[in-house]
Amino acid sequence: MADPEPAPLTEHALLLGPDDDVAVALRDLSPGLVLRHGDLLLTVAAEVPQGHKVALRELPPGTRVHKYGQTIGRTTGGVRPGDHVHAHNLAMDSVDHTYEFGTARVAIPPATERLTFDGYVRADGSVGTRNYVGILTSVNCAASTARMIADQFRGLAMDAFPGVDGVVALTHDSGCGLVPVSDGGRLLQRTLRGYAAHPNIGAILVLGLGCEMIAVDSVTGGAFPADTLVEQLVIQEQGGIRATVRAGVTAVRGLLEQVAQRRRQTVPASALVLGLNCGGSDGYSGITANPALGRTSDLLVAQGATTVLAETPEVFGAEHLLTRRAVSREVGQRLLDRIAWWHGYVQAGGGTLDNNPSPGNKAGGLTTILEKSLGAVAKGGTAELAAVYEYAERVTASGFTFMDTPGYDPVSVTGLVAGGANVVCFTTGRGSVLGTKPVPCIKIATNTTMFERMRDDMDLNAGGIADGTATIEGLGDEILRTVLDVASGRPTVSEELDLGRDEFVPWQLGAVT
Template identity: 35%
Template sequence: MRNVLRVHASDNVLVALSDLEAGAMVGTGEDSVELRGAVPAKHKIALSAIPRGELLYMYGICVGVATEDIPAGSLITTGNVRHATGSYSVNGAGNMAWEQPDVSKWRGRTFMGYHRADGRVGTANYWIVLPLVFCENRNVDAIRDAFNDLFNPGGGLYYKRFLHELSRQHQQGKSMEELLRYELPEGGYEYPESSLFPNIDGIKFLTHAMGCGGTRDDARTLCGLLAGYITHPNVAGATVLSLGCQNAQIALLKNEIAARFPEYDRPLHFLEQQQMGSEKKMLSEALKLTYTGLIKANEQVRQPAPISKLCLGMECGGSDGFSGISANPAVGKVADKLVASGGSVILSEFPELCGVEQELSDRCVSRELAARFLELMQNYNQRAKAVGSGFDANPSPGNIRDGLVTDAIKSAGAARKGGSSPVVDVLDYPELVRKPGLNLLCTPGNDVESTTAEVAAGANIVLFTTGLGTPTGNPIAPVIKISSNTSLFRRMRDIIDIDSGSIIEGKESLDEVSDRMLEYVLEVASGNRKTKAQQLSQDDFIPWKRGVSL
């Protein structure tokens, strides 16, 4: 096994692939150097002397500048390097010649999914319950409590009793109309013993802290995000609770739904508390509408769908110094293979694309798209600077501790999740993916906010790489967790699905690991395998309030 790696021929730093002792001679030929001190695995080493003010290069691009003279063989730290990137401009867009990967082995491959009338295909079949405003979170929780106990008898709350009796009525053969007229009688009741909805993956409850008290633009953006979830191919129908007086009005949400899919035809129920009166009346109605909606949704079954119907969100969180050379480029290979097969890919986390602007803008299929991407990047960074921050503040303490000492180093590795295909569209949050191919989506680097946004944009599965470990999941889209190193996989197997550490150890190539990942994706998409996040009910959902979040 190699002990160091020079990622690109023009790099003046090496990556330590294992813990290295002071005085050791590492590398071979022109890439060899004697270490001036101990270097932990994942960290970077100066390949040659780097004078103060000189630039550091990794992945073939500028990733920092020396703040003091750095002798050859020295450890790169936050003490001797600061964030720096190269300049960029709109040039060469639309002229990219892409060498597509050989996807003959994937030709004709399918997955078993839920076909929707809009032409998209779901990898799951969920009903969702959500509030338009935080004032309704408690009522959403009340519905959650009732449904969570549906097949786990216990408790005596009114809404649980109501739902159990509704289920009993259903088992006795009552019609949907009779169920909708049902009122809970006084006296005892029986609990159902088994699941009545084998074709439904579950009911998910999406609470949040927005909907009122912010700007009108905040409300519009929230409604756009919620519309993305309601119309998502993994969602069979939705129950929406509104207070009535908030900024995020029902009409606003309906407009956002219509803007995405004018012919939207799935069950959708709105209940407004101030209009309906008592809480009991509203929640009883919500239970009836949701339960009968489940009966309708259960009629849908999985059917074969081509691989081109997949839309993968590419995400990373808890990254380390190996992420950019194992998990991320392997995911990038998956992206290229899916794009070459006619599918869609989303690359987001704009603070973690800082430093690779030129490469990505050059890959845009038009100058207009390139200009939009650069404008979004510049505006976002300027907003962060206006409050005393900036993209350079993105790396977390964990990132830095494990070798990502500048945002540019982190970004150069993070961008590899997007592969090498042309950029067919540039989307601002919370826009919807409408074109097959690689789409750039403006989101924060924050794991949950970004994953939440990718799913709203249409991702029906998310590939999530991590070097440090994170349990992040999503309520409606399976999140497949991929470790950058085998040590993490062994230590946190309860939250990690796939190990790519074999790349670091030289046991597998990027192509081999990416093929393994894509096979796993098809298994998850068909419902044959549950991800660790699904098994743990890790249903993270955080809307991005369009301010500064890195």
């Protein structure tokens, strides 16, 4: 039998940098497949799953392996051309970057066409993309009561209040046994206050038990837009759960009648604060959805808007690319200080930052945190880094910014929303089903296979970039149009499924006594 005719590498795999040592499989590559890469013929030795890496050259043990033109790890054994490169032969490399500050700044010029959306203009000048009544608990002990109140305003009960997006109970697992002046106590209070003052919350009922350490007054004592309607109830003072539910239903009904009078107005796109997050990443994340979202970020920066990258453990290993874009040494050093804090934090918990990626990430083709981070930072486009914020800190700068959050999706997005994000874009390769009330969440699939399998849970498909039917530029423009439509009231698939009530998950730090 004649030897199989070699196929061009580009028909079966993506080469992301001209000097890369690996390419990313566009489909499952079967053993025996012969690929031509320049003058080199390589034979696939064992199955290489879609999204995984195939070696393009001989790589002796201990060789640094490059993807995106950057190091993603070192080989732990000899690798031949055509071999599958993954956890069995590739491991974490030491991170020994020499940091530069502001040496790769790109000032995005203002857009010539000024874009708009229809939002709710608040008294402090912020703009909401939704109009919710929130029920926020100061302590976990009030969670069930809050849900009982909110459940009275689901379905047909909201027909009497057109223009109100709903009543959402924002409950959590903390608030007692946590010293208010501790780092964890301050962080929780900052998160609660951020949600209470969010422009998507037209009115808020703060609900407590009465004996907790993080008391109701510590939440309502924060700064609110002057037009935010605020009520508070304490279960022990009301006489128990039944009495509190009756009082809460009465209070919420009164809030709804007032909030229902508010109307959308046309505002410039500069009023957008777009949270950039990813979850369930795969080998395509850094090739399709993330760079497309990065283009969207740049387009919004050109409009004078704000975009916020997050997930500090998932930029580890690529932080040197962000410090080069910092507007000042101070901003770049602030990012490095947060990375240093994380090293100590995970070490105290018996881990290291290279414990990431997750099993699902690895099944999707990501091997080391270096590889994952290089793809993750692509969500931030090319604009200069204007500011770095701590978790749930109010985002005030325009332009591309960063917030220190964990990589755990609900906790990360909770911080972004508390900081003021009024739309979230969430890229996923494995298939996340996240919702983020009271903020709309646009989910973007990184590959067509997953998009087709989970079509009812995805808003957009970036897989066409790998398929050759779409471009990063074209999809970035489409994401921008979707962001403006969603900001104007178009529901996302998560909202159609009424997701997001359980994804309010404040980051818990410190000892609980």
